[in-house]
Amino acid sequence: MKIAVFASGSGSNAEAIIQATRARSLQAEVALVICDKQGAKVVERAASYDIPVYEYIPKNFASKVAYEEDIVQQLKENQIDFIVLAGYMRLIGTTLLAAYEGRIVNIHPSLLPAFAGLDAIGQAFEAGVKVTGVTVHYVDEGMDTGPIIAQEAVQVEINDTRESLTKKIQAVEHKLYPETLQAIFSLHKVEGE
């Protein structure tokens, strides 16, 4: 299974996934990282594992269709089977959805459908919920919608701050995402037999 990880920022989830593939607990290869933000830390992280990065600048393209067609071409050239979004701050459009139907997943730092959208951890913290968590889901045209594949709860303790809650959620993400991908890919294998 050849995967492409799409990321716009730090890339800590991308790195956790790469490490799981190298440890063979995730039987897949991260063959490409796609990044839409110049100077994003994920680019350095991918380079340190010798993983090719395709960086693009959305505003250099005439439209979303145009940049997504370009991305699809990159994916095909690299024989990518599956797309993993990890902090990719952009909605997936119809071009990518059509090319990779049922083969795009995302991770979100809340128990969806609660706290969709930006700053989910801050939203949960402000709301004062006692339980939040992490969701891995298939991607559709909406923002953080699409069928849920896996969720894990994280308790918000009385003395938690945004920062401590963020750390707890990230630790869960870095474990849950590789595990869930492995579960999805073993299913794909069975179905393909």
Ligand code: GRF
């Ligand atoms: C993660 O919290 C993920 O759930 C959300 O964006 C964040 C990306 O973090 N979609 P990183 O770039 O993987 O460190």
